[in-house]
Amino acid sequence: MSVLIFAEVENGKLKRSSQESIFYGAKVAGMMGTSATVIVAGQSDNSSLAEAGKYGASKVLHATDARLNEPNGMAYATVVAAAARQEGASVIVLAKSSLADAMTARLAGKLKAGLAANVIELPDLSNGFRVKSSIYTGKAFAYNDLKADTKILAIKKNTIAVEETDAAATVESFTPALNDGDFAVTVKNVVKATGDILLPEADLVVSAGRGLKGPENWGIVEDLAKALGAATACSKPVSDLDWRPHHEHVGQTGIKVSPNLYIAAGISGAIQHLAGVNSSKVIVVINKDPEAPFFKSADYGIVGDVFDVLPRLTKAAQAL
Amino acid sequence: MKILVCVTSVPDTTTKITFTDNNTKLSKAGVTFITGPYDDYALARAVELKEKLGASVTVLNVGGVDAEPVIRKCLAIGADDAIRVNAEPRDAFFVAEQIAAIAKENKYDLILMGRESIDFNGGQVHGIVGEMLGIPSISPVMLLDIDGDTVKITREIEGGKEELEAKLPLVLGCQEPIAEWKIPNMRGIMTARTKPLKVVEPTGTDVLTDVSGYELPPARGAVKMIKAEDAETLIQLLRTEAKII
Numbered sequence: 001m002s003v004l005i006f007a008e009v010e011n012g013k014l015k016r017s018s019q020e021s022i023f024y025g026a027k028v029a030g031m032m033g034t035s036a037t038v039i040v041a042g043q044s045d046n047s048s049l050a051e052a053g054k055y056g057a058s059k060v061l062h063a064t065d066a067r068l069n070e071p072n073g074m075a076y077a078t079v080v081a082a083a084a085r086q087e088g089a090s091v092i093v094l095a096k097s098s099l100a101d102a103m104t105a106r107l108a109g110k111l112k113a114g115l116a117a118n119v120i121e122l123p124d125l126s127n128g129f130r131v132k133s134s135i136y137t138g139k140a141f142a143y144n145d146l147k148a149d150t151k152i153l154a155i156k157k158n159t160i161a162v163e164e165t166d167a168a169a170t171v172e173s174f175t176p177a178l179n180d181g182d183f184a185v186t187v188k189n190v191v192k193a194t195g196d197i198l199l200p201e202a203d204l205v206v207s208a209g210r211g212l213k214g215p216e217n218w219g220i221v222e223d224l225a226k227a228l229g230a231a232t233a234c235s236k237p238v239s240d241l242d243w244r245p246h247h248e249h250v251g252q253t254g255i256k257v258s259p260n261l262y263i264a265a266g267i268s269g270a271i272q273h274l275a276g277v278n279s280s281k282v283i284v285v286i287n288k289d290p291e292a293p294f295f296k297s298a299d300y301g302i303v304g305d306v307f308d309v310l311p312r313l314t315k316a317a318q319a320l
Numbered sequence: 321m322k323i324l325v326c327v328t329s330v331p332d333t334t335t336k337i338t339f340t341d342n343n344t345k346l347s348k349a350g351v352t353f354i355t356g357p358y359d360d361y362a363l364a365r366a367v368e369l370k371e372k373l374g375a376s377v378t379v380l381n382v383g384g385v386d387a388e389p390v391i392r393k394c395l396a397i398g399a400d401d402a403i404r405v406n407a408e409p410r411d412a413f414f415v416a417e418q419i420a421a422i423a424k425e426n427k428y429d430l431i432l433m434g435r436e437s438i439d440f441n442g443g444q445v446h447g448i449v450g451e452m453l454g455i456p457s458i459s460p461v462m463l464l465d466i467d468g469d470t471v472k473i474t475r476e477i478e479g480g481k482e483e484l485e486a487k488l489p490l491v492l493g494c495q496e497p498i499a500e501w502k503i504p505n506m507r508g509i510m511t512a513r514t515k516p517l518k519v520v521e522p523t524g525t526d527v528l529t530d531v532s533g534y535e536l537p538p539a540r541g542a543v544k545m546i547k548a549e550d551a552e553t554l555i556q557l558l559r560t561e562a563k564i565i
C-alpha cells in the first residue's frame with residue numbers, strides 16, 4: 001500500500017500541475033499512513049527530480065529509456081503500471097494534461113483501476129474511499145465511491161493550495177520492460193507555441209470573444225495578458241472563425257480552466273462558455289451591454305467598451 | 321472498411337442541471353437529450369469517410385431504451401445500422417467493456433467516439449477500449465485522414481498540436497474541427513426508421529466506481545460593478561481585495 005504520483009518535467013522543472021499533484025498525493029499518503037513515490041519518464045536531471053521532496057514525496061522513480069524522451073501516453077502507461085506494481089501502489093495521483101489524459105485510461109485498463117477524473121478535493125476515507133469531482137462541465141459535483149483495489153485520481157487545477165518545504169527526495173532509476181506495440185504511433189511533427197504561458201497551467205487568464213470584432217484587434221488582449229503575466233483564451237466562435245488558434249478555445253467543447261482569475265472581454269456568457277470557466281476563483285466581465293448574461297456569473301463587472309477599458313487596465317497593471 | 325461510432329445520449333448543453341431523490345438522481349423533467357457534441361463530430365467524420373472511401377458505419381450506444389431517439393438521429397445522419405447495449409452506463413470501465421466485447425466480435429477497422437462525454441467528462445472510454453483490444457488509442461483528434469493503410473492524425477496538445485501517423489485498427493476520441501456537425505435531412509429521417517437497430521444484453525458486471533450523490537456548486541456572491549471611467553480601480557481591487565495579482 002502506497003501512493004504513486006505521475007509527474008511531468010518541462011524545461012528542467014517539475015510542472016506546476018505536477019507540484020500540485022505531488023502535494024496532493026503526499027497528503028493522501030499521510031491520511032493513509034504511508035509514503036508517496038513519484039514516477040517520471042523521459043529526460044530530466046536528478047536535481048529537478050529531487051525537488052519532488054519539497055512537495056512531500058520521499059522517493060522518485062526515474063524511467064530513463066531513451067524511447068521515453070518523446071511523450072507517449074501508451075508507453076508511459078506501461079511504465080506507470082510497472083511502477084505501481086513494484087511499489088504496491090493502491091492510489092495513483094496525476095494532474096490532467098494532454099499527456100496524462102492519453103495515459104490515464106490505458107493505465108486504468110491495465111490495472112483494472114477505479115478512476116475519478118476532475119477531482120477537486122482530498123478524499124474522504126471515513127467510509128471506504130470517496131472523492132468529489134466536477135461533472136457536467138462544472139455545472140455540478142459528484143461523490144464517487146472508488147471500489148477497485150487500485151484507485152486513480154486525476155485532479156483539477158487549484159484543487160489544493162501547495163506548500164513547500166526544504167526536503168529533497170531520493171532519485172532511483174527505473175527500467176521496466178517496454179512493449180514495442182506502445183510505439184506503433186509515430187509523431188511526425190509537433191507545433192507548439194513557445195514562450196507563452198500555457199492555458200491549462202495558467203493562474204491568470206485574459207479571454208476575449210466576438211466583441212473584439214476581428215483578429216487584428218487582439219493586441220489589446222495580449223498586452224493586458226502580458227502586463228498581468230496571464231495566458232490568453234477565447235470563445236468558440238473566435239476559434240471557429242480562425243481569429244485565434246483552437247487550443248485557446250474554452251468552454252463546454254473546448255478547454256476547461258480553473259485559474260485564480262478569469263477576465264472575459266467582449267464575451268456574452270453563453271451557458272456553454274460558462275461551463276468551461278465557472279470554477280475560476282474570480283471572474284471579471286467587461287461588456288458594453290449591461291444585460292450580458294455573463295455579469296450574473298461575475299465577481300467584478302465593468303459595463304464599457306473593450307477598446308477603451310482594456311488598454312486602461314493594461315496601463316494600471318503595468319504601473320503595479 | 322468498417323467503422324464503429326460510439327455515442328452518448330446526454331442533456332442538451334443549455335440544460336440547467338438539477339437533481340432529485342435527495343441529490344442521488346439527475347432530474348430529467350423537461351430535459352432534452354442530445355447526441356454528445358463530441359460524439360457528433362466523430363459521427364460526422366465517419367459519414368464523410370464513408371462517402372469518400374466507401375465504408376460501413378455502425379452506431380453503438382450503451383444505454384436504456386430512452387436513448388433510441390438519439391440513435392435514430394445518428395442513423396438519419398448517415399450511419400448504416402446501430403447496436404444498443406441494453407444497460408445504464410455505470411462507469412467508464414463498464415462502458416468500455418461493452419464496446420470492446422462488440423468490437424472483438426465484429427472486427428472494426430476504426431472505432432470513433434467523442435473525446436469525452438459531456439455528463440461525466442471522464443475522457444477515459446477510448447483509452448480503456450484501446451487497452452482491452454490491444455490497439456492504439458489517440459485523443460483528442462482534430463484531423464483524420466486515411467491514405468491507403470496509413471492514418472494521418474492531428475492531435476491537440478497544450479498550446480499546439482501533434483501530427484501523427486499510425487496503421488489501422490485504431491480507437492480515436494474526436495473533437496472539432498475534425499468535421500462539421502451534420503443535420504439530418506428529410507430523406508435521412510425517413511430511411512432511418514427502417515435501418516436495423518439491434519438490442520443486445522450487456523456482458524460483464526464490473527463496476528469500479530459508484531456515484532453516491534450529487535451536489536450543485538455554491539452560488540457566486542453578488543457582482544461588484546465598477547464604472548467604466550474608474551476601470552483602473554479594478555486592478556487595485558484584484559490586488560488588495562481579491563489578492564490574486
Ligand SMILES: Cc1cc2nc3c(=O)[nH]c(=O)nc-3n(C[C@H](O)[C@H](O)[C@H](O)COP(=O)(O)OP(=O)(O)OC[C@H]3O[C@@H](n4cnc5c(N)ncnc54)[C@H](O)[C@@H]3O)c2cc1C
Nearest residue numbers: 209210211235236251252253266267268270272273288306
Ligand atoms: C453544443 C454547443 C457547444 C458550445 N461550446 C462552446 C464552448 O465550448 N465555448 C464557447 O465559448 N461557446 C460555445 N458554444 C457557443 C455559445 O453558445 C456562444 O455562441 C458563444 O460562446 C458566444 O461567443 P461570444 O460571447 O464570443 O460571442 P457573442 O455571443 O456574439 O457575444 C459578443 C459579446 O461582446 C459584446 N461586445 C460587442 N462589442 C463590444 C465592445 N466594443 N466592448 C465590449 N463588449 C462588446 C456584446 O455585447 C456581446 O455580449 C457552444 C454552442 C453549442 C450549441
